[in-house]
Every structure is written in C-alpha cells, then in structure tokens.
Amino acid sequence: MAASSPAGYLLVLALVVPVIGLLGMSVTALIGLRRVEFVAFPVLVAGLAVAGAIATTVAETGEALTYVVGGWAPPLGLALRADGVSAVMLAMAALVVALVALNARALFCADDATPDGRRAFAFWSLLMGLWSALNLVLVGEDLFNLFVALELLTFAAVPLVCLDGRAATLEAALRYLVFALIGSALYLLGTALLYGRYGTLDIGTLRELTQPDLATHAAVALMIGGLMAKAALFPLHIWLPPAHAGAPAPASAVLSALVVKAPFFLIVRLWFDVLPGPPxxxxxxxxxxxxxxxxxxxxxxxxxxxxxxxxxxxxxxxxxxxxxxxxxxxxxxxxxxxxxxxxxxxxxxxxxxxxxxxxxxxxxxxxxxxxxxxxxxxxxxxxxxxxxxxxxxxxxxxxxxxxxxxxxxxxxxxxxxxxxxxxxxxxxxxxxxxxxxxxxxxxxxxxxxxxxxxxxxxxxxxxxxxxxxxxxxxxxxxxxxxxxxxxxxxxxxxxx
Structure with missing residues (x-):
C-alpha cells in the first residue's frame, strides 16, 4: 500500500479550508451574524498559507506531495497528489481569490436581511465552493472524482454569472450551463469507456496500463472534447463572452482567471499522463x-x-x-x-x-x-x-x-x-x-x-x-x- 507524504495532510487542508468557510457562513447567518464576509477573510488567509506551504514543500523536496485517503491506496482507494504544476496553480488560485475578495468586499458587504445582503451571502458562499472545487481539480488523481470536482466547479460558477438577476445574465448563465453539461456528458462517457477497458480510473495506475488501442483513444478523445467545451476553446466558445461580460466584475475576474483553466489542466493530464506512448x-x-x-x-x-x-x-x-x-x-x-x-x-x-x-x-x-x-x-x-x-x-x-x-x-x-x-x-x-x-x-x-x-x-x-x-x-x-x-x-x- 502506498504511503502518504509527511506533509500530505496539506492537500486535505487545501480542500477543507474553503468548505469550513462555507459552513461557517451558513452557521453565522443562522445565529444572526449578518456580515458573512467577516468569516470569509480568515479563511482566505488560511487558504493562502496552505497553498504557500504546498508550493514551498514541493519546491524544497523536489518531489510531488501525496495523500492516500483512508490509507487505501489506488486502485482500491483514492489519492490526492500535487506535482510542480499543481503546486504553482494552487498558489496562483489562492492569490487571485484573495485579491478578488478584497476588491469585492465593498460590493458584497450588505446586511443579510436586505436583498443586497442575500446577494452578498450568495457571492461569498459560491466563492468558497468554487475555490474548494478548483483545488480538488488540481490535486485529484481519480478521473471520476475529477468529474465530480468539475461539476461542483460548474454549479458554483454558473450562479456567479447571474447574481444580479437580469434577464440577459440569466440567459448567459443558462447557455453556460448547457455547454458545461454537454461537456460533462462527453467526459463521463469517456470515463466509462476507460473504466470498462482497464478497471481503474486512477491516473497513476492508468499511466502504467493504457494501450494504444481504439477504445483508449476514443475515450480520451471524448473526454478532451468535453473539456474543450468547458474551456471555451474556439469554436465552442460562444457561451463565454456574454457570461463573463455580464457577471459582476469580481465574479468575471475569477471566472476568466481560474475557472476556464481547470478543464485545460485536465486536458494536460489526459494528454501527457493517460494517453499511451508519445502524443x-x-x-x-x-x-x-x-x-x-x-x-x-x-x-x-x-x-x-x-x-x-x-x-x-x-x-x-x-x-x-x-x-x-x-x-x-x-x-x-x-x-x-x-x-x-x-x-x-x-x-x-x-x-x-x-x-x-x-x-x-x-x-x-x-x-x-x-x-x-x-x-x-x-x-x-x-x-x-x-x-x-x-x-x-x-x-x-x-x-x-x-x-x-x-x-x-x-x-x-x-x-x-x-x-x-x-x-x-x-x-x-x-x-x-x-x-x-x-x-x-x-x-x-x-x-x-x-x-x-x-x-x-x-x-x-x-x-x-x-x-x-x-x-x-x-x-x-x-x-x-x-x-x-x-x-x-x-x-x-x-x-x-
């Protein structure tokens, strides 16, 4: 059974810290604390510290960080892993989210008892959920769990597009959702083909097993096609401009800077880690x-x-x-x-x-x-x-x-x-x-x-x-x- 890295717990913290912020916002709203941004900022500081620690550890040791969930190594269990690219992207995401949140504080700081306050609660909650899902995309090793992470990312990103409730932004959000769901269906179909062919969805295990046959290439092609729609690669981009342009500026910043990078990151993983032989x-x-x-x-x-x-x-x-x-x-x-x-x-x-x-x-x-x-x-x-x-x-x-x-x-x-x-x-x-x-x-x-x-x-x-x-x-x-x-x-x- 594979062992976790000594600092592997940092990968769990990268996923859990934003979720703790999300839960904290819900609890404080229930007990009467109306300004949920006061919960968000300690979480942002903690998340920045965790991302910085991951990047520093990977750079100093020269090795990827690994955490085996529950002690059950793949293919029976799940693993989290952060290599050099993942560490850089975790740090990038944490810094962008923190600075965007600082900018958004003046826009989303209303009391929860008002309509603007409910909008503020939605923004901060969605931002925490989006950040956690993005981190899971960056450290996940199981293709089905990565599908779940992509769906969580989508369902946090789509409401950010239409926070103002205008008809134009609702239409843009629905278009975004349609393209995202089509991409998800293609990705999931490819995942099913790979599982039927090899009996595992762990990327590290697939790296050793995949063969240059029709089933493998068809599965990866379906998955990459679905991810291209989510990444808004031309000509599958028509959902992005109205969605990003109509969202509030802090939401647009997160969507364009981070959300569209997640499917590209997974395309890189599939291309270089799952496809057999030279590309x-x-x-x-x-x-x-x-x-x-x-x-x-x-x-x-x-x-x-x-x-x-x-x-x-x-x-x-x-x-x-x-x-x-x-x-x-x-x-x-x-x-x-x-x-x-x-x-x-x-x-x-x-x-x-x-x-x-x-x-x-x-x-x-x-x-x-x-x-x-x-x-x-x-x-x-x-x-x-x-x-x-x-x-x-x-x-x-x-x-x-x-x-x-x-x-x-x-x-x-x-x-x-x-x-x-x-x-x-x-x-x-x-x-x-x-x-x-x-x-x-x-x-x-x-x-x-x-x-x-x-x-x-x-x-x-x-x-x-x-x-x-x-x-x-x-x-x-x-x-x-x-x-x-x-x-x-x-x-x-x-x-x-």
Whole structure:
C-alpha cells in the first residue's frame, strides 16, 4: 500500500479550508451574524498559507506531495497528489481569490436581511465552493472524482454569472450551463469507456496500463472534447463572452482567471499522463490549429467590441488559444514534454494570463463604477476618474500583448522559440500576429481613457484600496517576466 507524504495532510487542508468557510457562513447567518464576509477573510488567509506551504514543500523536496485517503491506496482507494504544476496553480488560485475578495468586499458587504445582503451571502458562499472545487481539480488523481470536482466547479460558477438577476445574465448563465453539461456528458462517457477497458480510473495506475488501442483513444478523445467545451476553446466558445461580460466584475475576474483553466489542466493530464506512448502529432496539430484560430478570430472580434468587459471576455478566448499551441510545441521526438521550452512557455502563459485577466476585469469594473458605463467610445476622462485602474489595465495589457518585462512576454517568447525550433512557422506567425492584435485592442482602450472628455464628467469616486487590488494583480503578471528563459525545474517536479 502506498504511503502518504509527511506533509500530505496539506492537500486535505487545501480542500477543507474553503468548505469550513462555507459552513461557517451558513452557521453565522443562522445565529444572526449578518456580515458573512467577516468569516470569509480568515479563511482566505488560511487558504493562502496552505497553498504557500504546498508550493514551498514541493519546491524544497523536489518531489510531488501525496495523500492516500483512508490509507487505501489506488486502485482500491483514492489519492490526492500535487506535482510542480499543481503546486504553482494552487498558489496562483489562492492569490487571485484573495485579491478578488478584497476588491469585492465593498460590493458584497450588505446586511443579510436586505436583498443586497442575500446577494452578498450568495457571492461569498459560491466563492468558497468554487475555490474548494478548483483545488480538488488540481490535486485529484481519480478521473471520476475529477468529474465530480468539475461539476461542483460548474454549479458554483454558473450562479456567479447571474447574481444580479437580469434577464440577459440569466440567459448567459443558462447557455453556460448547457455547454458545461454537454461537456460533462462527453467526459463521463469517456470515463466509462476507460473504466470498462482497464478497471481503474486512477491516473497513476492508468499511466502504467493504457494501450494504444481504439477504445483508449476514443475515450480520451471524448473526454478532451468535453473539456474543450468547458474551456471555451474556439469554436465552442460562444457561451463565454456574454457570461463573463455580464457577471459582476469580481465574479468575471475569477471566472476568466481560474475557472476556464481547470478543464485545460485536465486536458494536460489526459494528454501527457493517460494517453499511451508519445502524443499523436496529427492530434496535436488539430489542437494547435484550434488554438491558432481562437487567437486570430477572437482577437479581431475583441477589437470590434463596443463594451469594455465584452472586449476583455473575447480577449480571454483568444488568450486561451495560446495554451493549446503547447501540445504541438512539446512534441519533440525523444524529449519529455516537461523538459522543453514549450512546456514552460505554456504553463507560464496560463499563470500570467490568470493574473492579467483578473486585473483587467477588476479594473474594468471600477472604471465602469466611476463613469457609470463601460462603453469604449465614451471612456474619455477615465484616466482622471480612476487613474490607478487605468494604469492597472495598461500593465495587464502588457502581458496580453507580450511586451517586456511581463510574464506574457516571456511565455510568448518561449512559445515562439519552441515554434521556431520545431519548424512550425505557422505557429510563430500566429503568435506574432496575435500580439499585434492584442496591442491594437488594448491601446484602443487606453487611447480613449486618456483622452480629454468633451464636457465635465459626473463621476463617482472609487476606493483606492480596491484599485490597488487590481494593480497588485497586474504587477504580479509583470513580475512573472523574471522567470528564466529555459525549462523551469519546478514545473517538472513529479513528472514520470
């Protein structure tokens, strides 16, 4: 029977701490404490500490953390596991959730006896549930339990889209739910095929058992297809822009920064840990081709948007496309994927995009609060009304454009180098054109925001403390540019 790591209990804490916060909110509401955010913030501090401890332990030991649930090792029991990539994503998720929560406190702080208070209770409860489900996706090893985690993540994310109860956001949430359920059905069907073929769903065990036969490839193809719908990869993206643009800014930040990364993370696990033998180059070309289409088409669509939040939402779909280029750029014969610069570039793009996009949505929300709208053509004066938010938006835009010294610059440079080394010139061209298109839609917003308004504006003040949360996220996205231009050892820890 496999043994848990000495610090394996940290993985359990990563799942349990947000749940404790959720239960605490319910109890305090029942006994009359109406301000549930007071329960949320100690939980956020504890969750940050746990995620930091996991990342530190994995980095210091150079080994993945493992926890065997109940002492029953797979395939009879369940295991939790955090390798280098999982540790980085756990820390990323904790930091994004904490900063978004700080920003959201002023919006969701009403007494529970009022309609706004019930909305606040829903937001904080859903945020805790979403965080726990996301952590389970990142450390789970059983494919069926990962299905459960994805469903929990979906059912926490969908209500965040329609917190305001407007007809448009309800419609967007229902569209999101339909796509998510279709993706779940495909994923579950593939899981059933794998279980029927091998009698286990533990990823570590499947790594040793899977054979290159039709049943295995069909099962993984179904699962990846379902996860592509959940990740909003072009052309399965039509649910994302209205859902993310219509949600409150803090909810949009969490949805675009974190929720769409969970299905991509599982695609990576299936591709590199479940599929037998070296990945298929034609299949990798298909995923990269869809990613390239997302970059080009959705960047052009983002450039034509009239609303700021809708532009950022289409930008999310475009930036997700860069992640799928990684499957082609890690397919070097005889070289493990995690020892390539394509692997480091893809993972760094994932992390830097999360911080940049969270910063952008928070900044856009505060600009809209200051001006009373988010129409791009009428943003003149935003630079004076919310200067820190506009500055944060511009800093985050550096990462989307791929300009130094941002993390997006390093990520896209690594992907560009990997494409050149692999002879994939079309990918190199897409990365270059995508950066130019991102520069076009970011500078379009900044140009309007810095313009002098034709008449004095009636603006509402935005708290500096809230603007600083967006600025902090943007600064983290820029600071990631200090990652060395080579395969990053932390991201290879725990790989077979």
């Amino acid at each position: 298929s180059l034609p299949a990798a070309q298909v995923l990269a081709g869809l990613g390239a289409a997302a970059i080009l088409i959705c960047s052009v669509v983002a450039l034509r948007q009239e609303r700021l939040k809708l532009m950022i939402a289409y930008s999310t779909v475009a930036q997700i496309g860069y992640l799928f280029l990684m499957f082609r750029l890690t397919a070097e014969p005889g070289v493990p994927a995690w020892q390539t610069i394509g692997w480091t570039g893809g993972m760094l793009q994932l992390v830097s995009h999360a911080f940049a996009k969270a910063a952008m949505f928070l900044a856009a929300g505060m600009i809209a609060e200051a001006l009373g709208h988010d129409r791009i053509a009428e943003l003149a004066g935003a630079g004076r009304a919310a200067p820190v938010s506009v500055f944060a938006f511009g800093l985050a835009g550096l990462s989307l454009m791929g300009l130094p010294p941002s993390g997006g610059f390093v990520a896209k440079l690594l992907l560009l180098n990997a494409a050149t080394l692999a002879g994939a010139w079309w990918i190199a061209a897409v990365i270059s054109v995508g950066g130019l298109l991102a520069a076009a839609y970011v500078t379009r917003v900044l140009k309007r925001a810095m313009a002098t308004p034709p008449a004095p504006l009636a603006t509402r003040p935005v708290a500096l403390s809230r603007e600083l949360t967006a600025l902090t996220l943007a600064l983290v996205a820029v600071a990631l540019g200090l990652v060395p231009l080579q395969p990053f050892e932390l991201l290879a820890i725990g790989r077979p």
